[in-house]
Amino acid sequence: MAELHPQLLKDCLILGRFPLCHLLLMRDANYPWFILVPDRDAVSEIYQLSEADQQQLLRESSLLADFLMTSFHGDKMNIAALGNIVPQCHIHHVIRYHTDAAWPAPIWGCVPCKVYTDSELKNVVDKIKQATLDGFEFQENCNDDI
Amino acid sequence: MMTFNYYRNLVGSMILLCMSTFVLNAQAESEFVGKIRSVSIEGVTVTEIKDNDKKAVIIGTAKDNKIISKYMRALDSEIGSPGLEYIKKDKQGGAMSNFSISIKKPKK
Numbered sequence: 533m534a535e536l537h538p539q540l541l542k543d544c545l546i547l548g549r550f551p552l553c554h555l556l557l558m559r560d561a562n563y564p565w566f567i568l569v570p571d572r573d574a575v576s577e578i579y580q581l582s583e584a585d586q587q588q589l590l591r592e593s594s595l596l597a598d599f600l601m602t603s604f605h606g607d608k609m610n611i612a613a614l615g616n617i618v619p620q621c622h623i624h625h626v627i628r629y630h631t632d633a634a635w636p637a638p639i640w641g642c643v644p645c646k647v648y649t650d651s652e653l654k655n656v657v658d659k660i661k662q663a664t665l666d667g668f669e670f671q672e673n674c675n676d677d678i
Numbered sequence: 679m680m681t682f683n684y685y686r687n688l689v690g691s692m693i694l695l696c697m698s699t700f701v702l703n704a705q706a707e708s709e710f711v712g713k714i715r716s717v718s719i720e721g722v723t724v725t726e727i728k729d730n731d732k733k734a735v736i737i738g739t740a741k742d743n744k745i746i747s748k749y750m751r752a753l754d755s756e757i758g759s760p761g762l763e764y765i766k767k768d769k770q771g772g773a774m775s776n777f778s779i780s781i782k783k784p785k786k
Binding site for chain 1: 742743744746747750751754762765777
């Protein structure tokens with residue numbers, strides 16, 4: 533099992549995992565912002581995954597995006613793999629609204645991170661907890677030991 | 679003679695002023711480093727703190743990534759937002775990771 537990068541562990545809450553990827557929630561209340569991290573060692577780019585893993589990643593990403601757009605009533609889904617700061621391969625899934633802090637620009641560098649209130653965080657986590665996504669396993673309080 | 683004394687006193691005062699400014703700056707830097715040193719997390723060993731003009735760079739080792747992220751969160755809440763510059767697994771094959779974390783100094 534690949535170890536998650538410390539920057540991801542610091543900035544995110546671990547929500548659970550699909551067969552291939554960990555699912556994380558970015559601790560930024562400006563946008564519902566999720567991250568898929570393939571559980572593979574020494575992979576920084578999608579093309580470095582095996583063909584089967586690439587297919588699985590696309591499947592998990594599509595399942596997640598579909599669920600998020602429905603559940604959070606988003607206007608647009610932004611999916612991006614940058615990795616300029618964190619070298620471990622990870623794919624951002626950000627739900628965008630016409631009214632959000634950065635719309636229509638990309639979210640990066642637009643506004644400072646906004647801390648979730650306890651109730652806001654609970655609302656987001658509960659939506660994921662109640663999700664019935666094929667192959668997804670929710671992990672309760674996964675960051676408690678961090 | 680009066681002019682000589684005037685300039686001598688003026689130069690002396692300027693030297694004293696420069697020295698006190700230097701001492702104050704040095705104190706400010708060491709206070710910042712001291713603040714970093716006061717943040718302690720079990721499993722993290724800080725081996726060096728480089729005190730640069732605009733930021734401090736913390737070099738150290740930790741037993742795993744979770745511990746490094748815990749240390750970064752502690753720095754975040756006590757001092758300011760840290761940036762992870764690198765993590766490298768121990769080349770000797772040990773379990774420890776070497777890391778470098780930078781923190782910007784507050785503007786004076």
